[in-house]
Amino acid sequence: MRIHDTGDLWWKNAVIYCLDVETYMDWNDDGVGDLRGLLQRIDHLADLGVTCLWLMPFYPTADYDDGYDVSDFYGVDPRLGDSGDLVEVIRTAKDRGIRVIVDLVVNHTSEKHPWFVSARKSKDSPFRDFYVWRSDPPPSTKEKVVFPDKEDGIWTKDDATGEWYRHTFYHQQPDLNTANPQVRDAIAKVIGYWAELGLSGFRVDAVPFFLADAANTPGDKVEDKHDFLKELRAFLTRRVGDAILMGEVNLPYEEQKLYFGGDGADSDQLSLQFDFIGMQNLYLALARQDAGPIAKALQERPDIPHDAQWATFVRNHDELTLDKLAEDEKQEVFDAFGPDPDMQLYGRGLRRRLPPMLGGDPRRIRMVYSLLFSLPGTPVLFYGEEIGMGENLAAEGRLAVRTPMQWTSEVNGGFSRAPKRKLAGPVTEGGFSPEHVNVADQRRDPDSLLSFIRLLVRRYRECPELGWTPRAEVLDQPHGAVLAHRSTWDDGSLVALHNLGAESVMVPLRLDDCDESVRLVDLLQDGACTVDARGATEVELDGYGYRWLRVVREGDRRLL
Numbered sequence: 075m076r077i078h079d080t081g082d083l084w085w086k087n088a089v090i091y092c093l094d095v096e097t098y099m100d101w102n103d104d105g106v107g108d109l110r111g112l113l114q115r116i117d118h119l120a121d122l123g124v125t126c127l128w129l130m131p132f133y134p135t136a137d138y139d140d141g142y143d144v145s146d147f148y149g150v151d152p153r154l155g156d157s158g159d160l161v162e163v164i165r166t167a168k169d170r171g172i173r174v175i176v177d178l179v180v181n182h183t184s185e186k187h188p189w190f191v192s193a194r195k196s197k198d199s200p201f202r203d204f205y206v207w208r209s210d211p212p213p214s215t216k217e218k219v220v221f222p223d224k225e226d227g228i229w230t231k232d233d234a235t236g237e238w239y240r241h242t243f244y245h246q247q248p249d250l251n252t253a254n255p256q257v258r259d260a261i262a263k264v265i266g267y268w269a270e271l272g273l274s275g276f277r278v279d280a281v282p283f284f285l286a287d288a289a290n291t292p293g294d295k296v297e298d299k300h301d302f303l304k305e306l307r308a309f310l311t312r313r314v315g316d317a318i319l320m321g322e323v324n325l326p327y328e329e330q331k332l333y334f335g336g337d338g339a340d341s342d343q344l345s346l347q348f349d350f351i352g353m354q355n356l357y358l359a360l361a362r363q364d365a366g367p368i369a370k371a372l373q374e375r376p377d378i379p380h381d382a383q384w385a386t387f388v389r390n391h392d393e394l395t396l397d398k399l400a401e402d403e404k405q406e407v408f409d410a411f412g413p414d415p416d417m418q419l420y421g422r423g424l425r426r427r428l429p430p431m432l433g434g435d436p437r438r439i440r441m442v443y444s445l446l447f448s449l450p451g452t453p454v455l456f457y458g459e460e461i462g463m464g465e466n467l468a469a470e471g472r473l474a475v476r477t478p479m480q481w482t483s484e485v486n487g488g489f490s491r492a493p494k495r496k497l498a499g500p501v502t503e504g505g506f507s508p509e510h511v512n513v514a515d516q517r518r519d520p521d522s523l524l525s526f527i528r529l530l531v532r533r534y535r536e537c538p539e540l541g542w543t544p545r546a547e548v549l550d551q552p553h554g555a556v557l558a559h560r561s562t563w564d565d566g567s568l569v570a571l572h573n574l575g576a577e578s579v580m581v582p583l584r585l586d587d588c589d590e591s592v593r594l595v596d597l598l599q600d601g602a603c604t605v606d607a608r609g610a611t612e613v614e615l616d617g618y619g620y621r622w623l624r625v626v627r628e629g630d631r632r633l634l
Contacts, residue, residue: 080538084125084173085318085345085452086383087541089531091124092277092391093457095132095154096141096498097478100489105496107478107489109155113163115481118513120170122460122524123531127167128277128320129176130391132160136186138246140476142177142279143184147264157271164272173274175318180261181284182247190248194232194239204260206240206251206287218242222420223471242283253287253294258302262309269310275318276310281333281344282323300332303343318345320385324395327351327376334382341382346452349375349384354398356388360432360442361410363575365557369548372449372559383541384451388442389459393423393472416467425474429462430506437618440526441572444598444620447530448570450546450561460527461516464506466499473499480508487512533597533622536633539566553579556615560585566632567625569594576617585609585625594623595634602626 080087099111109132119127131141134149141151150156164174183190193201212229219225220243229238230245240249250257265276278284281303288294288302296302303319310317321344323333330351335342351374355367375384396404404422411417411431412424419425432438439462447453457479465474477499482488487501487508494501501508516522534540542563549558555575561568571581585592586609594603594611603623605611613621624634 080541082316083381084316085320086381087535087538088126088173088452089124089534090126090128090175090320090385090452090454091119091122091457092128092130092454093479094130094141094391094476097476097489098457099479099481100492100498103491104153105490105492106153106498108153109150109159109163113159113166116163116166116170116172119167119172121517122528123535124172124455125535126173126175126274128454129174131177131179133179136184136246138184139244140473142179143182143186143244143247144179145184145186145188147180147183148267161271168272174272175275175277175320176268176273177279178265178276178319179279180250180264181280182241182243182249185246185248193248194234197235197237203254204251204257205248207237208240209237212238242280249287250284251287252284252302253290253296255294258288258296258305262306265306265310266313269313269317273317274314275320275345278319278321278344281321282325300343303333304335307341307343307345320344320346321348323347324350324397326398327374331376331378334378338379341379344382346383346385348390348454349386349451350395351398352384352449353387354396356442356445357394357396357407357411358399358403359557359574360438361407364554365572365574366554368445368557369559372546373548375545377544380544385454386446386449386451387454387456388428388446389456389475390454391456391472391476393419393425395423397422419471425465425467425472427463427465427475428459430464434462434505435618436523437616439523441574441618441620443527443530444622445557445570445572447534448540448559448561448568448572448620448622450540450543452541453534455527460524461511461513462506462523463511464502464504466502468503469500477502480512482512482514483509488514529598537561537566537568537597537622537624539563539568549583549585551581551583553581555579556581558583565630568597569621569623569625571613571615571619571621571623573615573617573619578614578616578619581613581615583611583613585611588625591628593626595626597622597624597634 096107098107099115100107101111133144134146134151135141167174189201189204192199193205215227218228231238285299288299289296323330333344352371355371359367466477478489480487516524539561543561547560551558556573558571588605588609590607592605603611
């Protein structure tokens with residue numbers, strides 16, 4: 075195995091951790107998390123084994139959309155600190171072996187951004203064409219609204235000029251016009267600025283939306299909207315050779331493939347894309363206690379360039395969208411994990427975290443994270459997942475899963491010593507409150523979820539085949555609740571088994587390239603399985619059980 079390859083394309087075997095500075099750690103006790111607080115918790119991330127830190131928006135904002143309504147692409151929200159604090163975070167993270175990427179939010183700006191402030195004053199403003207306008211009354215666009223609880227269309231009339239501006243999201247977030255070459259240049263300039271501060275790339279928000287206007291007019295000099303994405307990737311690579319673009323592209327697999335760069339050997343657009351299809355089928359499989367939907371999603375993944383990667387995840391910062399499932403399938407997931415309408419959002423997703431959805435069952439929770447790390451791809455953790463945080467449904471909308479990080483069992487979970495009324499968000503209560511779920515207790519407990527996630531991270535990093543295999547091989551076996559899949563790359567091969575059902579089972583397997591000289595060594599617990607001359611073996615799985623079995627041949631030199 076050419077282990078040096080895993081450093082050249084570091085994102086193929088990274089462990090990415092997403093957090094919101096505002097809710098992570100408050101160091102000056104004003105109730106809002108800050109960069110100084112994050113700096114004090116870098117060692118927690120290093121101890122966990124994180125290799126890439128993804129920061130949600132920290133820019134100046136009107137804060138209507140939790141920071142995604144940016145009013146200055148070149149600044150830091152003064153509540154969180156300043157640019158010097160950010161540089162210290164990046165520098166300290168690098169010292170601990172952690173790269174840093176940040177959200178690139180360029181589909182829209184805040185209505186408070188100076189560009190839009192100027193654009194709405196006059197049709198003659200030099201920034202007028204930075205946005206999308208129409209002079210005639212728009213037709214109904216209710217079906218195009220992203221947030222149907224807040225908006226009834228994507229056009230809003232601006233009284234100053236009597237024209238309507240487009241906003242795919244909230245009306246406080248006017249869309250940028252990427253058909254305008256000046257806008258594309260401005261976006262590249264933003265990328266260049268932050269790259270100079272030592273970032274290793276960007277998580278690109280709402281990619282299909284922000285490309286929508288490119289190539290729309292003959293004068294914009296872009297023949298295909300994907301050319302703009304290629305230009306951004308090429309620009310970033312010139313500035314930082316191994317920097318990444320990790321994109322949010324919630325589309326069917328075949329359409330996602332285009333955002334990697336089509337059929338080329340090398341990716342020339344996005345480096346990574348979130349596997350929304352796999353995530354949604356994971357929850358359908360959990361609801362049914364049937365591994366079939368996951369197996370089907372793995373088999374339907376298209377071939378992608380060798381240097382591209384799927385970003386796998388259990389939870390992110392938005393609603394847990396189920397929009398790519400059929401209506402009856404979505405209802406199955408709602409019935410199992412969000413039967414109360416207050417647990418649902420926009421008619422398409424859930425505003426819950428995994429542990430409460432699984433009733434706090436540690437067997438199922440650990441099985442799911444074992445499965446996450448065993449899937450071919452790069453795992454992405456949302457802050458608090460490592461300790462099993464729950465949601466707070468008293469918070470509005472998606473903020474239910476963006477509650478303050480729970481560090482200790484003290485007041486406010488050790489997040490802040492400010493009065494509760496001043497906190498950036500309400501702390502989770504009930505059985506998942508800091509009294510029961512926190513970092514301080516779990517880091518001293520070898521049987522805690524935190525200790526288990528640490529083990530998974532370590533084993534994942536030791537198994538580069540999990541990130542580099544071109545495609546998982548779904549292994550034949552008779553149990554519908556069991557997913558058995560194999561990842562192979564170079565001289566490394568790992569068989570993973572996961573039981574989504576409550577009943578223990580004996581799983582027969584056949585590995586055609588193995589014989590009695592091969593052992594299957596368990597990487598998560600002591601033990602091994604033997605293989606006969608035909609490559610056959612049987613593996614026992616407890617209810618909600620999981621096994622990682624490394625294929626070990628005579629003469630193998632990899633550490634076990």
